[in-house]
Amino acid sequence: MLLLSDLPTCPGLFYGSRSRDGVLSRMRIPGGILNVQQCRTIANLVDRYSTGYLQVTNRANLQIRELHSEIAPEVWQDLQELGLASRRVEVDPIRNMMASPTAGIDRQQLLDTRPLVSAWDNYLQTHPELSELSAKFSIGFDGGEAVSIRNLRNDILLAAERRSGNSEIVFRLYLKGDTGIIIEQSQCIAVLAALTGAYLEYTKKRPRIDGKKPRLRHLLADWGAESYLEKIEKNLPFALGRRSIELSERAIAPNGNLGIHRQRQSDFSYIGIALPLGKLESKQLRKLANLAQKIASGTLRLTPWQNLVISDIPNSEVSEVKQQIADLGLHSSATRLDSCLVACAGNSGCASAATDTQTHALEIVRDLAQKLTLDRSINIHFSGCEKSCAQHQPIDITLVGIQIQQKGETIAAYNIYAGRKDLPFGRQIFPAVSVAEMPRAIERMVRVYQRFREPQESLGEFCDRWAIDKLQKLLSPDNH
Ligand code: SF4
Incomplete structure (x- = not known):
C-alpha cells in the first residue's frame, strides 16, 4: 500500500496528491451520475477521513480535500463494489469522461x-x-443536449x-x-x-x-x-x-444546469442546484440523497459547472423539493452571484498560484451580493495564475491572480478581463487590482452593464460591443 509520503502528483482515489491543505483524493464518477447508496457512502467517507465537505470538480468528479489519514483497504474494497473506485488501481487516475448532466432527460437531446x-x-x-x-x-x-458540454x-x-x-x-x-x-x-x-x-x-x-x-x-x-x-x-x-x-x-442553454426544467419524460422535471465553487457538506449530500430517494429516482448528477442536478422529480413534487433544497441552505437560481462562480484550487491547493482564489471568490461575491441584484446570470472566474485550469474559455469576467508591490509590501491582486473577444481570458479591462479594490471594480462593471446593455445581452457580450478605450473610460472609477 502507498504511504502518504509516497504519493504521486496526479490525484485519484487510491493515489491522493499532496496539496498545501493536506492530501487531496479524487473520485472518478463516469458521466457524473451517482445513486443514493453511493452518495451515502461518499458522505460517510468524508466524515471519517476529512473535514466534512467535498467538492465537485470541473470534470464532474468529486474530490475530498484535507484527508488526515490513509483510506483503509477494506473501505477501498467497499468503494470498488459500489462502482466508486476503479476495479484496477492502475487506471484510477485516468481522467473522467464527460457527458451532459442531462443525458437521457434533456428535451433537446x-x-x-x-x-x-x-x-x-x-x-x-x-x-x-x-x-x-x-x-x-x-x-x-x-x-446534442441543450445543457451541452460541446x-x-x-x-x-x-x-x-x-x-x-x-x-x-x-x-x-x-x-x-x-x-x-x-x-x-x-x-x-x-x-x-x-x-x-x-x-x-x-x-x-x-x-x-x-x-x-x-x-x-x-x-x-x-x-x-x-x-x-x-x-x-x-x-x-x-x-x-x-x-x-x-x-x-444546436441551441445551447447557458446555465441550463441550474434551475427547474421539464424533462423529455413529460411528467418529470429536474432541478439544478448551485454549489458555490462546487462545495458541498457531507450532511447536505446525505440529505439530498434521501430527498432524491423519497421523491425522485434516487439519482444525483454532478455537472462540469461544479453544480448538482436531482433528476426525475414528478412535476407535482417540484415545489416541495425546491423548499427542501432551501432548507439545506442551497438554491437553484442562476441569477445569484455565487451560482456561476468558478475558482481554481488557488494557493491553498496549488504551488503555482499567486493568490488564494477560493477564499477571495467567496468573500468578494458575498460582499457584492449585499449590493447587487441580478436579473440574468453573470459568470465570474478566479484563476490563481495564467494556466487557467478551472475555466478554459473566456466568459463574462475573468480574474487572474498576480502579486504586486504596494507601500513596500507584496500583496495579492488580480488582472481583470471581460468578454469573449480575446483568448484566453477576454480583453483586459483593469490591470493589477488589489483584493481590497476588487469588489468596487466588479460592482462598477455590473452596474454599467445593467444600465447600458441591450435586452438579452450578457455582460461579456456588452463588453465586447465597446472599443476597449471607451469601455475602460466608462468603467473607470472617475466616472462613478
Ligand atoms: S490555474 Fe494556476 S494556480 Fe490555479 S490550479 Fe491551475 S496551475 Fe494552479
Whole structure:
C-alpha cells in the first residue's frame, strides 16, 4: 500500500496528491451520475477521513480535500463494489469522461450518451495499459443536449448529429477541432480504442516531454490529425466515414444546469442546484440523497459547472423539493452571484498560484451580493495564475491572480478581463487590482452593464460591443 509520503502528483482515489491543505483524493464518477447508496457512502467517507465537505470538480468528479489519514483497504474494497473506485488501481487516475448532466432527460437531446459512457468506462477498466497515458487525457460525449458540454475542453469529443435527409444519429469526431469524420454509433468504442492505442504507441516513443507524460496535443503537433487518423484506420475493420454532413445549429442553454426544467419524460422535471465553487457538506449530500430517494429516482448528477442536478422529480413534487433544497441552505437560481462562480484550487491547493482564489471568490461575491441584484446570470472566474485550469474559455469576467508591490509590501491582486473577444481570458479591462479594490471594480462593471446593455445581452457580450478605450473610460472609477 502507498504511504502518504509516497504519493504521486496526479490525484485519484487510491493515489491522493499532496496539496498545501493536506492530501487531496479524487473520485472518478463516469458521466457524473451517482445513486443514493453511493452518495451515502461518499458522505460517510468524508466524515471519517476529512473535514466534512467535498467538492465537485470541473470534470464532474468529486474530490475530498484535507484527508488526515490513509483510506483503509477494506473501505477501498467497499468503494470498488459500489462502482466508486476503479476495479484496477492502475487506471484510477485516468481522467473522467464527460457527458451532459442531462443525458437521457434533456428535451433537446438526439441520443442518450449514458450507455456509451458506461461502455467506455468498462473499456478503461479492462485496459490497464492506458494508465501510461497522461492523466489529463479526456474524452467527452455530447448527445446534442441543450445543457451541452460541446464547448468544454476535451482531447477527444464525439458530438451527436442527425444525418441529413434521414433520422439516423451519428457522431462527429473532434480532436481539438472538427476532423470531419463521421462515426456510426456502433463504431464509437472501436474508434476510441484505436485512437487511445495509437496515442499509447506515441507515448512509448516519447515517454516524457518537458518532464511530463505527453498530452494528446503533442501527438497532434507531431503527427497532424490526418496522419493520426490514417494510422488508426489501418487497425480498424471499417473505413472512417469522411462524407460531409451538414452541421446543425444546436441551441445551447447557458446555465441550463441550474434551475427547474421539464424533462423529455413529460411528467418529470429536474432541478439544478448551485454549489458555490462546487462545495458541498457531507450532511447536505446525505440529505439530498434521501430527498432524491423519497421523491425522485434516487439519482444525483454532478455537472462540469461544479453544480448538482436531482433528476426525475414528478412535476407535482417540484415545489416541495425546491423548499427542501432551501432548507439545506442551497438554491437553484442562476441569477445569484455565487451560482456561476468558478475558482481554481488557488494557493491553498496549488504551488503555482499567486493568490488564494477560493477564499477571495467567496468573500468578494458575498460582499457584492449585499449590493447587487441580478436579473440574468453573470459568470465570474478566479484563476490563481495564467494556466487557467478551472475555466478554459473566456466568459463574462475573468480574474487572474498576480502579486504586486504596494507601500513596500507584496500583496495579492488580480488582472481583470471581460468578454469573449480575446483568448484566453477576454480583453483586459483593469490591470493589477488589489483584493481590497476588487469588489468596487466588479460592482462598477455590473452596474454599467445593467444600465447600458441591450435586452438579452450578457455582460461579456456588452463588453465586447465597446472599443476597449471607451469601455475602460466608462468603467473607470472617475466616472462613478
Ligand atoms: S490555474 Fe494556476 S494556480 Fe490555479 S490550479 Fe491551475 S496551475 Fe494552479
